Amino acid sequence: MTANQVGFAFLYLAAFLLIGKWIRVRVTWLQNLFLPSSIIGGFLALILGPQVLGKILSNFVSKDSFWVNGIFPEQVTVVWSELPGLLINVVFAALFLGATIPGLRKIWDYGGPQLAFGWTIGWGQYVIGILLSLLVLSPVFGMPPLVGALIEVAFEGGHGTAAGLAGTFKEIGFADGYDLSVGLATVGILTGVIVGIILINWAVRREKTSVIKDVKGFSDLRKQGIMEFENRDPAAKMTVRPESIEPLSLHFAIVGLAVLVGYLLLQFLIWLESVTVGNFIDIRFMTYIPLFPLAMIGGIFVQVFFNKIDNARIIDRNMINRIQGFALDILILTAIGTVSIDVIGDYMIPFILLATAGLLWNVVGFLVLAPRIIPSYWFERGIGDFGQSTGITATGLLLMRIVDPKGDTPAFEGFGYKQLVYEPFLGGGLVTALSVPLIYQFGAIPFLIFAMIMCLIGVLVGLLHFGKK
Template identity: 50%
Template sequence: MELTPEVVGFSLIILGVLLLIGKWLRVFTPFFQSFFIPSSMIAGLIALFLGPEVLGLTGVNLFDEGGLFPQAMVEVWSTLPGLLINVIFASLFLGMTFPSVKKMWEISGPQITFAHFLSWGLYVVGLLLAILVLTPVFDMSPAAGALLEISFVGGHGTAAGLTGTFEGVGFEEGRDIAIGLATVGVLSTVFIGMTLINWGARKGKTEIMKDPSELSEEKKRGIISKENQEDFPAGKQTTHSEFIETLTVHLGYIGLAIGLGWLMLEGLILVEEALWVEEIEIFTHLPLFPLAMIGAVIVQLLLGKFVKYNIVDRGVISRIQGLALDLLIVSAIGTLSLAVIGEYFLPFMIMSIAAITWNLLAFLFIAPRIMPDYWFERAIGDFGQAMGMSAAGLLLIKLADPESKSPAKEGFSYKQLLLDIFVGGGFVTAASVPLVVAFGPVITLITAAVIMTGWLLLGLFYFGKKERPSE
């Protein structure tokens, strides 16, 4: 089957059907409910199983060698993550009211510090593995040292969004390994997070707690019963639909943010080509999405300063972002190469265990010494995000502090503004692979270790020394 506009459209329709199947499987499967497995991940695993990597290898092929799906459709899916990640990052700050940096720091400073410590620590752990094991023993690219932070903190979106960067530095297999690591991270978050919450409740490590077993069946299934349903618009209507639809306007501003990001990226590439030596290429391999995030900040600041109407609504932007993330996850997992994972299975397992161990040890031994109050409620969110998803971090905070009596949830939200712009999908994450290739793993390791140590010292001797109100 040829790649035609009809195939592209039908590919999106099939993704929607797979997401519905994943949703209803979740509704009727207690295992998925108990461990809060996202419907998009279930749908992605279904697509992977029914596609060329599993069913296709058994000889059951309706179309070519694509399993139940035409090969052209699988090709469309494989390109979607790289496009959708720009929509997701362009949506991060549109429609938001930016508080002062001072206010953000006062409320979320301990969480910002701990989250940066986790992220930079994953670079240190990953680069040490690359220098000592991955490159000399398994002949992997030194760029593999950046995969732990890309996958676990960045998640599926960032891992898939860096496809072009991996290809640009000759590390094509990095894409599949990164998505596989992100999947391990998200699945591990649920199991380990629930264990930590139950442990925290029994040992008195938390000041506010709700037993996860007390959650209603409705909450676990992710649906709302008819008697509890309320009117919940996607967002505020900011334009008259007879002139232009509100959703259209919001898509336009997302497109404008991405366009500004593209112009900035092209400008950086021109500067790099004019001033830098040919052997060092960073901006050439930098993906678009972190610049799209900066473009969104610029658009939002300009709207706030020069447009008197509240034309961009955060609720509408969030719905667009959520749709893009669901489609990204199902398409990224559905096109995962199991052959690559199998080829690098042992290093893959080593990296997975190393990242999970780092995050868990940091949570248990560092977080209590950094957080001046509500350490468990604050740190459990950072732990969840460092395992692959911001949504997982918010879920764990909600379980530990369902009525938001602690500053954990507010601090988590403010933290994103001063975290995502650098790591977890920001400039450092996006540039990490080219940086390792350009300057080598040793220099990159030393730099990451210095920055990690700086965040640790700030946490221990600034926030850690503050009076603890709960004591």
């Protein structure tokens, strides 16, 4: 693979991002679903690539023809298939860079109820998924028990986490797990928005909401994903002078440093395992751990270091967000564009069972547990956690913005504080990254018991502590 081929693959990326955005602006029903342009572009790339168009045209052309890959040169799909696993490290390394971490008391008071609810839903996805795999998917369809982790990996973690675990799935001999995870993540985003809006309409009619009393649509520009003129604030601050270093270059270097710290930490853990427990038992657990959760820890280390030495506060959170968002857009588009439809087709019934079980658990958990765990503004606060647990963080923020457009409730503040404790573990954190290799190495039963205990802790703390306030 040459540098020209990599560059050409990025030209294709640029084209599909632009086309995805143009479709979002023009197609009303996609606007009503609030689908990101990267997802739209990814679906279009999937249709025009070797998985759909290529298979159709292969019936009419020779196997050596350009058209067996759709409109894509083969090297483009090769480059695209590697990008999600690389860019997820950028996304997670940026999570805590430039962020101000408040005191534990404030996190507990404001974000505690949402943390207890989100914790219960997240661990419950493992319980539901593993029980489904042990009772149905493994004995009936011959699938490995680790598929029970895919609901949390895909719904909570999203496309990025699925991409980050691609290497792990290959290492343990279940490469199809990546395609199933990406497919489930796509279903999660779609159902998260659709079901979330249905729940909002239901709550307004039943007077469950405290702020809005009727569902008012966003402006046409908002639905098209275009910032209103009066709201066009700078995307980032210039914390350094460009004649010394371009601010974007500086922040890119800081993100890269965080990834490097994570990589060195991972290599240290692999070495430590080899010279300690590796001398006594034939288990190589650390080699299955992906880089992205360690990149997140690397970002925390880098931020702590800058807090000690940087009196000028040169790390701008908004600039970090732009780098993170750029990486996530490319990650989502390439992950969807290269997913294997054949794999999903081979596991269609297990795929439907996993998606249905995950969605039902999230809906029932939201309707039953959220009003009993979250003491005030339960719908406005809980709908954000429902959106995140089904789709991605952006889905949760979108749903909260609909029911609390002016930020009159503690929903956004509580959600943000909850993330500081939640993200390092679930939703793509350490537990999400370790769940697949843990089940592979030690079996599904021990992890199921552990997940039940964690889920029960979330329920009890939520009901007995926060629910009584």
